[in-house]
Amino acid sequence: MVVGLHRNAHVNVDLAAIKHNIAVELARMDEQQELFAVVKANAYGHGIVPVAKAARQAGATGFCVALIDEGLALREAGIAETILILGVTPAREATLMAKYDLSTAVGDLEFLIQAQKKLAQAGAKLKVHLALDTGMGRIGFRDQAKLSQAIDFLHEHTAQFEFEGIFTHFATADAKDQEHYNYQVKKFNELMKVVTTRPRYVHVANSAAAMWHTDCGGNVVRYGVTMYGLNPSGAELKLPDTFKPALSLESELVAVKQLQPGDGVGYGKTYTASKPEWLGTVPLGYADGWLRRMQGYHVLVAGQPCEIVGRVCMDQFMVRLPHKLPLGTKVTLIGQDGEQKITAQDAAEYAQTINYEIVCALSERLPRYYK
Numbered sequence: 001m002v003v004g005l006h007r008n009a010h011v012n013v014d015l016a017a018i019k020h021n022i023a024v025e026l027a028r029m030d031e032q033q034e035l036f037a038v039v040k041a042n043a044y045g046h047g048i049v050p051v052a053k054a055a056r057q058a059g060a061t062g063f064c065v066a067l068i069d070e071g072l073a074l075r076e077a078g079i080a081e082t083i084l085i086l087g088v089t090p091a092r093e094a095t096l097m098a099k100y101d102l103s104t105a106v107g108d109l110e111f112l113i114q115a116q117k118k119l120a121q122a123g124a125k126l127k128v129h130l131a132l133d134t135g136m137g138r139i140g141f142r143d144q145a146k147l148s149q150a151i152d153f154l155h156e157h158t159a160q161f162e163f164e165g166i167f168t169h170f171a172t173a174d175a176k177d178q179e180h181y182n183y184q185v186k187k188f189n190e191l192m193k194v195v196t197t198r199p200r201y202v203h204v205a206n207s208a209a210a211m212w213h214t215d216c217g218g219n220v221v222r223y224g225v226t227m228y229g230l231n232p233s234g235a236e237l238k239l240p241d242t243f244k245p246a247l248s249l250e251s252e253l254v255a256v257k258q259l260q261p262g263d264g265v266g267y268g269k270t271y272t273a274s275k276p277e278w279l280g281t282v283p284l285g286y287a288d289g290w291l292r293r294m295q296g297y298h299v300l301v302a303g304q305p306c307e308i309v310g311r312v313c314m315d316q317f318m319v320r321l322p323h324k325l326p327l328g329t330k331v332t333l334i335g336q337d338g339e340q341k342i343t344a345q346d347a348a349e350y351a352q353t354i355n356y357e358i359v360c361a362l363s364e365r366l367p368r369y370y371k
């Protein structure tokens with residue numbers, strides 16, 4: 001991946017805001033609970049290593065990733081705490097995970113059978129968190145019999161496995177309607193009946209469960225989107241104002257011109273000037289994660305909302321300006337300039353998606369600046 005260090009567009013990440021959001025959550029948690037910072041997907045676009053280091057300083061005692069390679073990047077950066085891979089990993093990589101002390105989610109017996117052979121050959125031991133599918137329908141054990149088999153297998157092969165954790169993931173903890181959440185809690189409690197010896201970590205809470213279901217239990221909170229100051233519920237449930245968004249996205253005008261009536265803008269000529277007007281070009285596009293769907297939305301140019309006209313290109317897009325503005329004028333795509341603000345949630349609502357997708361989409365070619 002090439003990072004555009006010499007371009008006029010960048011992401012700012014306020015690590016103090018991330019630390020603050022962790023402190024707020026730690027103060028809400030029970031004393032015996034630990035906070036694992038979810039830093040998968042390049043820390044939701046914020047930058048995996050700097051965020052993990054800031055989270056550790058703020059009191060995170062573990063980290064969650066989605067990929068083995070994300071775990072390896074953290075180890076390479078000197079992160080020595082527990083790292084849990086939340087997704088299904090290939091059994092052929094069991095010894096690699098063991099070597100770097102990466103804990104992995106396991107959702108079926110087949111993984112354990114295959115991994116056991118590899119681990120036995122290598123004389124290695126892998127930390128395992130059993131995933132329970134209580135209603136997310138994604139990964140994990142769904143019935144007591146299969147879960148028991150897996151637990152027995154782990155107990156029979158203690159030279160190859162450490163049964164470190166067990167967890168589930170809620171599908172609707174961020175929703176007003178609690179019916180499915182309650183169903184998942186019931187299902188979790190049923191499945192847990194076959195777990196006679198509880199592992200070190202039992203965890204169920206993501207940001208939404210930690211926020212709106214404080215009694216959901218477990219001794220770890222897997223703290224994701226709220227750590228970045230974003231609301232897991234979008235516009236449905238209100239997040240207290242104490243959480244601070246950590247990311248802003250900024251650029252500047254690199255071309256300014258006057259259009260005459262009839263002049264077209266962008267691929268497909270989807271915009272045509274009807275009167276003389278000023279147009280600015282912003283050097284950022286869908287390859288950076290500023291979605292094509294943003295046509296018709298606005299950004300702040302010198303603090304003023306300006307409409308995005310014409311299609312968003314791969315590396316550039318155009319905005320209608322209120323009047324002639326100098327080259328280099330500041331453009332804020334996400335963040336605050338003066339009185340005006342555009343949040344990731346605002347952009348998500350326009351693009352008919354969730355704030356998670358807006359920040360995760362910001363590609364690695366945008367440089368990240370940290371304060």
Ligand SMILES: Cc1ncc(COP(=O)(O)O)c(C=O)c1O
Binds near residue numbers: 038086205224225226
């Ligand atoms: C299993 C699991 N736990 C925790 C999280 C963190 O969720 P959130 O960002 O909503 O806190 C995720 C995110 O996708 C996840 O997949």
